[in-house]
Ligand SMILES: Nc1ncnc2c1ncn2[C@@H]1O[C@H](COP(=O)(O)OP(=O)(O)O)[C@@H](O)[C@H]1O
């Protein structure tokens with residue numbers, strides 16, 4: 001079993017979209033995939049079907065989970081959203097047990113982070129701690145626009161400090177390209193010394209990104225498969 005943390009430089013950079021695209025492609029290749037959003041905020045009855053947890057579940061076809069494991073109404077970082085809801089902090093060990101149970105029988109487990117890498121899940125732990133406990137490697141999603149070199153290098157630095165392996169990097173095409181769009185991938189290769197980087201064009205449907213996600217599937221190939 002391979003566990004991949006789909007993290008990113010920020011919220012809104014394309015983590016869920018890439019998670020869905022990967023899920024479709026892996027399922028099409030006959031892999032058993034479960035895609036999990038551990039914590040999601042800004043959740044309500046009205047948004048339920050469009051939430052990350054639900055979109056990921058639809059992409060893999062998994063029976064469960066059909067939504068994020070923890071859902072909070074306020075659109076805040078999880079630690080603050082739990083406080084705002086008057087709820088207890090999320091217990092990391094309890095979450096690990098749930099993730100383990102939900103991952104049983106899967107070839108690939110995709111775990112989407114919340115916001116950027118160091119967003120507080122509680123006041124005690126971040127998604128880095130979760131990924132480390134799961135033995136996950138990290139796929140870093142960023143946007144191919146000005147500023148992304150810095151954001152990506154900061155994220156890679158934090159992953160290195162945490163001792164997490166980097167599976168690769170995906171740069172999502174921005175809605176509005178700028179002068180840097182198209183130049184950032186090569187700059188990151190040069191500065192970070194990682195050549196596992198792809199640029200994802202904007203497409204209408206993540207299910208149609210099979211060819212584009214192929215390199216990522218190569219990077220996360222299960223050594224035991
Ligand atoms: N490659 C892409 N093609 C088209 N739309 C995309 C692509 N990547 C992201 N988007 C859109 O950009 C927005 C933010 O992406 P999302 O995956 O939700 O980001 P995150 O999970 O990092 O918050 C969403 O509306 C999503 O559909």
Ligand SMILES: [Mg+2]
Nearest residue numbers: 015016052112
């Ligand atoms: Mg998301």
